[in-house]
Amino acid sequence: MTWRSWLVWSAIGAVLALLYLPLVPPLFFSLLPETAAEPAPTLRWYVEMWRNPLLTGAVVTSLEAAVTVALTTPLLALVAAISIRELKLPRLILGLMLLPLLVPGISMGIATAFFFKQIGIAPSLGTIVIVQILWALPFALLVVLTAMSTYDPVLTEAAHMSGAGRWRAFRDIELPLIWPGVSGAATFSFILSFNETVRTALVQGPLNTVQTYIWSTYKQIGLSPTLYALMTLLILLTVGLSSIAVAIRRV
Amino acid sequence: MRLKLLARRLLLSLPVAFVILLLVLPLGFMVVVSFWKRALLKMVPAFELSNYLEFLTGTRLSVLGRSFLVSIEATTICLVIAYPIAYYLARHARPSAARLVMLLFTIPFLVNYVIRVFSWTYLLGRTGLINKSLIEIGIVSGPVDWLLYSDFAVLVGMISSYMPFMIFPLWISLAGIDHRLGEASSMLGARPWTTFRYVTLPLSMPGVFAAIIFAFVGCFGESAVPIILGGVGYQLIGNEITSTLDVLNYPLAAAMSSVVTAAMLALLALWYVAFDLRSFLGKILSWRMQ
Numbered sequence: 206m207t208w209r210s211w212l213v214w215s216a217i218g219a220v221l222a223l224l225y226l227p228l229v230p231p232l233f234f235s236l237l238p239e240t241a242a243e244p245a246p247t248l249r250w251y252v253e254m255w256r257n258p259l260l261t262g263a264v265v266t267s268l269e270a271a272v273t274v275a276l277t278t279p280l281l282a283l284v285a286a287i288s289i290r291e292l293k294l295p296r297l298i299l300g301l302m303l304l305p306l307l308v309p310g311i312s313m314g315i316a317t318a319f320f321f322k323q324i325g326i327a328p329s330l331g332t333i334v335i336v337q338i339l340w341a342l343p344f345a346l347l348v349v350l351t352a353m354s355t356y357d358p359v360l361t362e363a364a365h366m367s368g369a370g371r372w373r374a375f376r377d378i379e380l381p382l383i384w385p386g387v388s389g390a391a392t393f394s395f396i397l398s399f400n401e402t403v404r405t406a407l408v409q410g411p412l413n414t415v416q417t418y419i420w421s422t423y424k425q426i427g428l429s430p431t432l433y434a435l436m437t438l439l440i441l442l443t444v445g446l447s448s449i450a451v452a453i454r455r456v
Numbered sequence: 457m458r459l460k461l462l463a464r465r466l467l468l469s470l471p472v473a474f475v476i477l478l479l480v481l482p483l484g485f486m487v488v489v490s491f492w493k494r495a496l497l498k499m500v501p502a503f504e505l506s507n508y509l510e511f512l513t514g515t516r517l518s519v520l521g522r523s524f525l526v527s528i529e530a531t532t533i534c535l536v537i538a539y540p541i542a543y544y545l546a547r548h549a550r551p552s553a554a555r556l557v558m559l560l561f562t563i564p565f566l567v568n569y570v571i572r573v574f575s576w577t578y579l580l581g582r583t584g585l586i587n588k589s590l591i592e593i594g595i596v597s598g599p600v601d602w603l604l605y606s607d608f609a610v611l612v613g614m615i616s617s618y619m620p621f622m623i624f625p626l627w628i629s630l631a632g633i634d635h636r637l638g639e640a641s642s643m644l645g646a647r648p649w650t651t652f653r654y655v656t657l658p659l660s661m662p663g664v665f666a667a668i669i670f671a672f673v674g675c676f677g678e679s680a681v682p683i684i685l686g687g688v689g690y691q692l693i694g695n696e697i698t699s700t701l702d703v704l705n706y707p708l709a710a711a712m713s714s715v716v717t718a719a720m721l722a723l724l725a726l727w728y729v730a731f732d733l734r735s736f737l738g739k740i741l742s743w744r745m746q
Contacts, residue, residue, distance in 0.1 A: 213544040217557060220537060223616050224564040227575035230585075234578075285471035292468055300728075301475050307669065307724055308483065309677025311697050312713040319489055319710065320482035339479055342471070400568040403679060407701075416568055420680070428574065436571045443567045451559060 228440050235433035250434035260435065263418040267399055269330060270414060274337045275395035279387045281338065282345035286353055306343040313339070314407030321408060328410025336408050337398040344397060345390035352386020392450070396443075415439070483717060490711035499706050507711035516696060516712070523693040526607065527675035530614040534671050535664070537615075538622040542663075546630035547656075558627060565620035573613050573684050580604040580612065580685075605687025613681040618674045622667040629663025630656070665727060673720055 236246040254260055285302050289295045305313065317336050318328075326332060356379055364374035380387075402416040409417060415435070422432060493502040511517070545554040564572065579585050580603040587599040602608055633656060641651040679694030686692070693716055700709040 210544070210548070213540065213548075216537070217541055217544075220541065220619065221557075221560055224561065224619065226579060226585075227572040227616065228564060228567060230575040230578045231571065281471050281474065284468060288468040288471060292465075298472055301472060301480070304475060305479060307673055307720055308479070309673060309694070309713075309716055309720060311677050311679055311694050312483070312486070312717045313479070315697070315701070315709055315713045316482035316486040317478065319706070320478075320485050323485060335478055339475070342475070396566050400566075402568070402570055403677075416570065419568075420570060423574070424683075436574070439571065440567050444563055447563050447566055 228444070231433045231436040231440060234428075235430060235437045237430060239430070250430040251438070254431040254434050257431070259413060260415075260418060263413040263415050266330065266333070266412050267414040267416070270333050270337060271395050271398040273330075273334050274341055274398035275391045277334075278338050278341045278345045278394040279349070279390040282342060282349045282390050283387055285342070285346050286349045289350070290353075302346050303343045305339045310340075310403040311407075314404040317404070318407040328408055328412070330412065332408040332410070333405055333412065333414070336404045337401050338394075340401055340404055341394040341397040344393050348390040348393055349383070349386045352383040352389070356382055486710050486717075487714045489707055490714045492707045492710075494705055494707050507708045508715075510708060511711050511715065519691045519696050520693050520715070522691075523676055526610060526614070526692060527672050527678075530611055530618070530675045531668055531671045533611065534615055534619055534622050535667065538619060538626055538667065539664070542623050542626035542630055543656075543660075546627050546633075554627075554631075558623070561620045561623055569617045570680050570684075572616065573681055576609065576613055576616070576685055577604060580609050604685065605690070609685040609687075610682055610690070610692075613685040614675045614678060617678075617681065618671040621670040621674060625663045625666035625670065626660070627663075629660045629666075633659045669724070669727065672723070676720065677716065 235250055236248070238245065238247045238249075285298070289298050289302075292298060308316075314336070317332070317339075321328065321332055360378050360382075361374050364378045365371075369377065399414075400416060401414075402420055405414055406417045406420060413421070419432060419435065422429075489499060490507055491503050491505070493500045493504055493506075545557055549557070581587070582599040582601070582604070584604070586603060587596075590596045590600065591598070637655050637659070638651055641655045642648070646654070677694050678692060679698050682690050682692040682695045683698075686695075693712065697709050697712050697716070700712065
């Protein structure tokens with residue numbers, strides 16, 4: 206190894222440490238007992254947190270929203286990608302689709318919250334889902350577009366020459382080939398939805414997602430062992446699921 | 457047949473309609489509200505500039521300035537760290553090693569950033585891991601105070617939140633550059649630095665542009681990081697808007713939010729003029745022309 210690659214690899218190591226270090230402290234705090242008299246590492250907070258109906262409700266809301274967003278957004282992104290290819294003014298359409306990425310989260314939350322209130326739509330799971338789809342759409346679109354850019358349009362022509370109509374050529378030739386992009390967009394949308402905090406908090410009304418629950422509990426009463434236990438669970442779940450997803454793809 | 461074509465057009469314009477109806481229209485409405493009046497706990501339609509005057513003449517203007525400064529600092533530091541890493545991974549590392557490292561960058565990004573930011577309060581605190589280690593090694597005799605609830609802490613929070621956002625577009629654009637261009641340049645007698653300066657760097661600019669936008673917009677609208685890591689009284693425009701909402705001054709919040717959005721869109725327009733977006737999406741758009 207040359208000195209230069211040594212330097213780069215140690216920089217990469219340092220940046221990775223910076224990114225992974227914050228994943229550790231919640232685990233420690235979640236295992237601490239309430240008083241020094243109790244046995245040292247305790248799992249009681251992991252049991253106790255499920256007695257809180259606010260939290261269990263938030264888990265249900267989060268999952269409902271994330272599944273809906275993961276099913277809807279890739280389809281919308283796929284249609285958007287095709288519309289960029291076939292409608293007039295592709296650059297304008299693309300710019301419009303990427304807009305949610307460029308509007309600061311707080312502004313997007315305020316704008317949609319005011320708008321829903323003005324036209325009389327009460328905050329609900331529906332408003333949460335709409336805002337999260339808007340947020341996930343540009344990411345999903347970029348993933349789908351990347352997949353589409355590797356598709357060779359000659360194949361569609363070949364399908365036409367073999368007598369396939371537009372829809373048939375798309376369904377039987379192009380869609381299977383760009384499918385990894387579509388399923389990747391779904392995974393991405395699920396994760397983005399599950400993690401969204403700022404925008405969701407402004408349109409959720411009486412509901413709570415796991416993330417907004419953590420956020421509002423922190424602002425009202427501060428961090429507690431049960432909150433640390435919840436965070437640890439989320440960290441383990443995320444890291445575990447993404448590792449499994451990677452392992453499956455490798456095989 | 458014409459009916460079918462019409463149905464097809466309608467279906468294809470669905471995403472555009474979705475974004476216009478549920479984002480562009482609400483943003484427009486927000487600008488309208490920013491001219492309204494506040495009456496007790498309600499908003500009353502009016503045409504007043506008082507919200508903007510309140511924003512632009514008070515201390516809030518300095519908050520806006522500080523937000524710009526902090527976001528520029530965080531974005532610059534991120535870029536300086538992320539570019540060499542992305543460059544090395546895309547051009548010199550073995551592809552399998554590069555894929556593994558990119559994956560390692562992705563996983564913490566999938567964990568909600570609010571949770572990661574909470575952890576920094578512990579790591580940077582007076583009795584936290586970093587202070588303990590510094591004292592242990594003997595670099596300092598007592599705990600360092602400016603690690604937490606300071607500009608430094610806010611920068612650490614932002615950089616660790618937005619770093620993966622930057623590495624990806626940089627890596628994609630650098631990995632997409634044809635190796636033969638660099639080879640041609642060195643065959644023509646250019647030194648490695650000259651090749652980088654005149655061939656690789658210009659070709660990677662679309663990725664740099666995307667990376668800067670992602671990080672800057674994220675940092676600029678950030679409201680959780682300054683609340684958690686900045687400490688009491690640390691105001692950036694993001695949490696300033698949140699606290700204005702908390703006291704139910706909706707028209708003022710709308711005015712501030714409009715200014716922030718306008719600033720972002722102005723930056724975007726500038727980039728749009730300065731850079732040719734076609735080089736970023738060339739493949740997709742040129743394919744359409746075929």
